[in-house]
Amino acid sequence: MGVDKMGLMMEERYQELKIAERGAIVSIVAYLALSVAKLFIGNLAGSAALRADGLNNTTDIIASIAVLIGLRLARRPADDDHPYGHWKAETVASMVTSFIMLAVGLEVLYSAITKLIEGESVAPDPIAGYTAIASTFVMVAVYIYNRNLAKKIKSGALMAAAKDNLSDAWTSIGAAIAIFGSAFGMPWLDGLTAVIVALLILKTAIEIFRESAFSLSDGFNEEKLEEYKQAVLSINGVESVRTIKARNYGANTFVDVVIWTAPEMTVKHSHEITEEVEEMLLENFNVFDTKVHVEPSDIILPE
Known part of the structure; x- marks a missing residue:
């Protein structure tokens, strides 16, 4: 392959990584707005499920920043220490995302189990449920945007972020079901759903970790x-x-x-x-x- 053609391919790939940064920025903005709303309303309305969802979104901000940093590092050209370039920074960002999600999942799981053991029985205010529903629509939109962008430019880090977006949409749906279920005489459902939310977070974290670890260890299909x-x-x-x-x-x-x-x-x-x-x-x-x-x-x- 000619040197000129290789140079054009590298420049094209650098531009694709730059485009991928848009997805990370969109995620950061969405998570910032949703985490503030969920934590505030979750505490005000007394919903463990919504607070758990809000805490998850808070750490998602950190994960999205890690993805953004990874994408920017990956755009650095090859040098003496990295003759193959810095492309793997993108995969490292995916692994960092999995570690953050794992930590959050364990924290949410601990809090939810504690609430179930303590037997809190106060049903949360319905406004918490409406907040969770609104969050679901936002996260589905962000997921579709990031998934399509990741497929277009073949970005593993952005695809990991998209999977996190989808996981967050599901957890918001679960939170809404729990909150409205509590209003119909099943207050324990709020704590139970928080446990399910935590398990979904942990499942997604493990999947992202396995994929990134496989790539970093030079595994190939x-x-x-x-x-x-x-x-x-x-x-x-x-x-x-x-x-x-x-x-x-x-x-x-x-x-x-x-x-x-x-x-x-x-x-x-x-x-x-x-x-x-x-x-x-x-x-x-x-x-x-x-x-x-x-x-x-x-x-x-x-x-």
Whole structure:
């Protein structure tokens, strides 16, 4: 792949990360407004579920700021210490998000269980329920915006933020059900829903952690790797694929492949094949960078 084309791809990716920052900023603004409203009204109306939801949104502000910082760090160009660039800062931001959500989930779970054990029986004011419903609509809108943006630019950090947005929408729905249920003689439902809210937060946190940890440890989808291999084998002149490896740096895929070709093939022809492999993986699978090593098919491998 030409140097100019690689430079254009990197510039395009930097611009995509800059666009992804919009999603993080939208989340920060939404969470800031909702957390203030929920904590104030939750305390005023005596709703544990709404307070739990508000506390969750408060820490979501920190998580969204972490995503924003990660996206900005990822836009830094490669240097001597980071020859592959700073793309993984985006994935690190996803992991930070999971840690924050995990801490919040445990705190909410503890508070909710404490309330159930103490047996508080005062039903919260209905205004808390209306607040939760309004919050649901806001978070669904933010989720759709961030999800679509993350898919468009293939941002793992923004997709993690979108999953958090959806989780928050569900927890707000649960809070509303609990609050209105309490008004019909089931005040314990408020505390029970706070427990469910906490479990949903913990579930989302674990999912985001597993995905980011898999990427940071250079894990890669085996089925996708097999697709790459079969596509390389389809190129005329490639007799076999000796090894193929891939890893992700943020949303960018890097592939290393060793191919076997006819031993009598000229250097010029083999170079043309490597160019074809790089172009094919870029066009068909959006592989950001491919390193191809060519070996003669009659090479004797060590036992």
